[in-house]
Amino acid sequence: MTQSEIKTLTDKVIKLVQEVGEYVRAERERIEDSDIEVKGVGDFVSHADREAENQLRAGLLELLPESSVMAEEMSPEERGGKWRWIVDPIDGTANYLTGLPVYCICVALEDRRSNPEFFGPIVIGVVGQPGMNAMYDAYAGGGARKNSLPIQVADHRPLQNCTIATAFPFRRRELMGDYLKLFQSIYPRIADIRRVGSAAADLCWVADGTFDGYFEMNLKPWDVAAGSIIIKEAGGQTSDWWGNPVCETGWVLAGGENVYCALRQIIDEQTFVRPQQIYK
Incomplete structure (x- = not known):
């Protein structure tokens, strides 16, 4: 696929995410408490997640018929295809269900042609924020944008002046001890911390310079791709925290080069053990 073809495909994915975002935003007003299912502690899903995923799946397979779809709700283990879409229909479902506008629709395209046994390079990323009327996109070699305007990370502030995003390991609360140990190492060296409840929003806000960096434990490929x-x-x-592709473990570290390296050094001081579960 040429870069021109990837750009054209990105534009079509943006349009699809906009359409699904309109559905998600409108459907929020019709969701009752009885519509909400609990997948785990602090982990929720509604029919809006599933319907949004269905719409994304149908649209993406139409755009690229030879592809497969790894998606949070219905195909989290999908490994087939030379091209694989990685989809989170609503990242930040708890925010969405409680009326907070910080939630995202995430679509990435992975190139699996060279090594189908492990994660390949991500060549397209689109993150819609319907609650805030924002659309982020990027494709390999084409730069990154918010609402069609170029964006760039902030990497000019010393660490002590930086605002860093994070989140608690709510799916695996037995990790809180390790998380708090790292938090206590990072917090005294920075200006402040933010927790917004959507990994995709955190990543986009690092990309546009709102946040200087971001770290979190135990995410899934669709949260970060x-x-x-x-x-x-x-x-x-x-x-990830050990310098490997972030989708493999979901232990994410992000920032401009200087902030990334400074946070990586703090993490290395803690000698965390890389998880045995590797996503493929």
């Missing part, structure tokens, strides 16, 4: 290329194309860096 789209945002990772948006940060890369905005001039920043993402990886």
